[in-house]
Amino acid sequence: MSNISQNFVSKTLLPPQPAPAGEKGPAHWIRKNLLATPKDVVLTILAIALLAWAIPHIVNWLFTQAAWTGTDRSFCATTVQGGTQPDGWSGACWAFVRSKFLIFMFGLYPPDERWRPVLVAILTIIAFVPLMMPSLPRKGLNAILAFFVLPIVSFFLLYGGFGLEVVETERWGGLLVTLVIAFVAIAVSFPFGIVLALGRRSKMPVVRMLCVVFIEIIRGVPLITVLFMASYMLPLFMPQGWTVDKLLRAIVGISIFTSAYMAEVIRGGLQAVPKGQFEGADSLGLGYWQKMRLIVLPQAIKLVIPGIVNTYIGMFKDTSLVAIIGMFDLLGIVRQNFADATWASPVTPITGLVFAGLVFWLFCFGMSRYSGFMERHLDTGHKR
Known part of the structure; x- marks a missing residue:
């Protein structure tokens, strides 16, 4: 019985074989996740049709017909509304966002002092990026800098003191x-x-x-x-x-x-x-x-x-x-x-x-x- 097993049982392990071509790649993922059952096929077709209808309209409004530059409302209004855009025009008014961008970021913070919140943002990135990377050492020291030293420094930078102009939180x-x-x-x-x-x-x-x-x-x-x-x-x-x-x-x-x-x-x-x-x-x-x-x-x-x-x-x-x-x-x-x-x-x-x-x-x-x-x-x- 032992001689028979020695003749038919392999003594070496076969090397691992790659997965069949049909069981990997984008085609397999689509077939498994989107076309696995008739219900999935119907839902996939409906989703694609909805996206095909919605995406061109969204892209058109956000980018194609959007007003990117301008100094006032006339650049974002049609001629009927007293603007320069043709009648029937419909697009985003990114010129408004560009004009108000610094206000959206800093509020009424004095323009000459806006370097202070920018500096605080840079210090925050410097303090927290190493803390959020598990492979970097000295997490204890990093945490002390991020949660104790940084808030104190940020307060005096943003609010003022030590020679800096005081900017009230209002x-x-x-x-x-x-x-x-x-x-x-x-x-x-x-x-x-x-x-x-x-x-x-x-x-x-x-x-x-x-x-x-x-x-x-x-x-x-x-x-x-x-x-x-x-x-x-x-x-x-x-x-x-x-x-x-x-x-x-x-x-x-x-x-x-x-x-x-x-x-x-x-x-x-x-x-x-x-x-x-x-x-x-x-x-x-x-x-x-x-x-x-x-x-x-x-x-x-x-x-x-x-x-x-x-x-x-x-x-x-x-x-x-x-x-x-x-x-x-x-x-x-x-x-x-x-x-x-x-x-x-x-x-x-x-x-x-x-x-x-x-x-x-x-x-x-x-x-x-x-x-x-x-x-x-x-x-x-x-x-x-």
Whole structure:
């Protein structure tokens, strides 16, 4: 029997063979994802027909017939409307965006001082790009520079002091305000949300009750309500004669609101960590904070990266609500400039809104792509 097996069983492994030609490449992907069943074929044909109809119209409005240059509304209006464009013309008024671009970016920040927010943007890129690249070393020092040194330097650059002209926050606006509020809210809400999540799972009844009450109250009211409270009620708790900067009020309100949602996201991650991880940390004699910092939280945060980024994307878009308390972020200042009689035309509002939407989309899409990268990088337990 052994002689027969030696004659028919190979003693060497065959080298791996390439996949059949029909099982790889674009043709296979199309057949598998778009034409797998009759229903997929019908949906694919309908989708292609819809795109074939919509894309030429969109491209025509955005680019082909768009007005790219001009000094006033006449370049974005038809002759019937008192402009220079032919009757029946329909296209985006990018000349309006070009004319107001610096205002959309900086608001009423003094033109001679706009180098300061530009410098802050450059410093932010220098500080955060190495922090976001896992392969680079010295993450601790990098984090200190990004979250402690950079905010202090940015404050004195943007607001003034040490020989620089003071620029009150009432003159800030546009994308500058959006990014300042979003950055501070992210930096504050993440650690505060972790503390609230741990407090809600605490075995101390008083701590647990306080965290539950805070989270449920904040999550139970709209962000507009929180902003109104931060804007109009916060000064009532200040000593007589003290005032609170309007931008600071907005930052406090949005940070508190985001922290409540972040706490629930982190709590979901804590509940997803296997009980054995807690018991293993206890068996090693680790204290509570050592156990959380070294064992539990790294696993919990990795599990809820999509939820964290989703919360921040929602918060980034919700910064536009600061317009209700008299601040003008990117969307607010774009809408404010619709009232400029110099550029009043039927296509001006939609062009400004498309521009604002594109800017918001770029930042949100960037956060989404980076979160996907971090998920793949940290997914060491399972192979895709």
